[in-house]
Amino acid sequence: MSQHLSEQEILRRQKLQQLRDLGINPYPPEEFPVNATAADIKENYERDKINYKDIRIAGRIMSIRDMGKACFAVIQDATGRLQVYVRRDDICPGEDKSLYDTVWKKMLDIGDIIGLQGYVFTTKTGEISLHVTELKLLSKALRPLPIVKTDEEGNSFDEVSDPEFRYRQRYVDLIINPHVRDTFIKRTQIMTSIRQTLNNAGLLEVETPVLQSIPGGATARPFITHHNALNIPLYLRIANELYLKRLIVGGFEGVYEFAKDFRNEGMDRTHNPEFTVLEFYVAYKDYNWMMNFSEKLLEKVVTDLYGTTEVQCGDKTIDFKAPFKRVTMYEAIQEHTGFDVSGMDEAGLREVCHKLGIHVDAHMGKGKLIDEIFGEKCEGHYIQPTFITDYPVEMSPLTKKHRTAEGLVERFELMVNGKEIANAYTELNDPLDQRERFEDQLKLQERGDDEAMFIDHDFLRALEYGMPPTAGIGIGIDRLTMLLTNNAAIQEVLFFPQMRPEVTSSAQSEE
């Protein structure tokens, strides 16, 4: 395999060999114990100077400012960046100056990972720095790292902005773009905060099958695969709802799962084929309880993350202070279109869609038409967190019928910044009603709706043993993270978003 190397790559390989010739292992096996981090030093040095006299840190060289017999460099570790000062006569106290003149100045590059020993001091320009007394190469980098420079006002120069580069080589993106790192740390903090709240509420974190023989719990095109030993088709789950409810039947009174779900559909800035949903179910509760619980949950997540309930999102400020506004779907449509669709039949709804200029298909039923009106004319208006409640029964085959309103179900969606963040129900636990709803889905399928649900007979069997009244919710973790980190693309909150495979040089030569 012939690999085309750039000038800089060839040079770095030569340096690698020269280091070996000098008896220096560019990839030493032994540990390098550290006793400080960049963030720790910058945070605590000023008030605890006595304890920063014998410091060992390790990290990647991010820049070098060479002053002749002394150098300033910037080292980056997991916590941030620290300036280090390397003076020739300090790292080479004797006659032999080769460690500085040859190794440090000629053979080390930006991107190399090094270990340092020294003492912390403040430069005359006021920057807390490490005065290096010993240095050791820990890993030689063979590819040049793109350099992003930032001036005093924080303006970035030559920031790597090509999304293809950033997503395919996320490891590089993470090294050179600190705000990318921050986004992913926040993502984990969001999940940790949710986990703590749910654990404190007595819910049990569980795992349920990713490989399912019936892809239930939602309507979407699944990925299909094949199990050799059983010689059966299996689907990657599109949801875990039906399995979590089986656990409620089994006697757990509160369960949750952060689930990777998979849907074989289009990709864009809000859709990735695999994505993460938090679902949780609590027995003996209803959707009103779930609204109260989930608004407090989100308020806490945001407060844990930012110390306030307000989040900046594009040019909007969103306040997650509970309680959130609650609007029924019919009220929302009335408010934003002027039409009262509450008593309308299918023909009436088609008429309304026509007047509003909404495109509809022949196979759309009553529920789908209402959903279409809401999606086109209402959804985008709800910037501040708002619960939209009481959906038409046709669109919600797993939801209990409304306690008072005919034709509706006890369902809500949480809208934030004009988009759906969560979807919740008073769960349908009447097994005979559930069977009828599944059969209605079959009829929709026959009518041409390719999104209708599959019938899961084992799930029906489970319900026949009796499921307590239960409230359940699904929260899109990727979208929640986008919202709380001010990112407009799902690719920005997934470490490795789905991409078309690269044509590699070895694959090319095989052809």
Added chain:
RNA sequence: GAUUCCGUAGCUCAGCCGGUAGAGCAUUACACUUUUAAUGUAAGGGUCCUGGGUUCGAAUCCCAGCGGGAUCACCA
């Protein structure tokens, strides 16, 4: 899947009414022992995404492909 824009040095980009490739940073060499987008002087570095076509001549024009972005459709 449809429409549209983009693909030039390690990175960010210029060049495009066709005449054989440029800048800044990065790299290399020299100078400089508290600099910080360090500085000064000099140098090297390119399958101009791939393949065809038009032409005396293509980074530039045309066609096809590959990859990416945006919008739309499907969906969370």
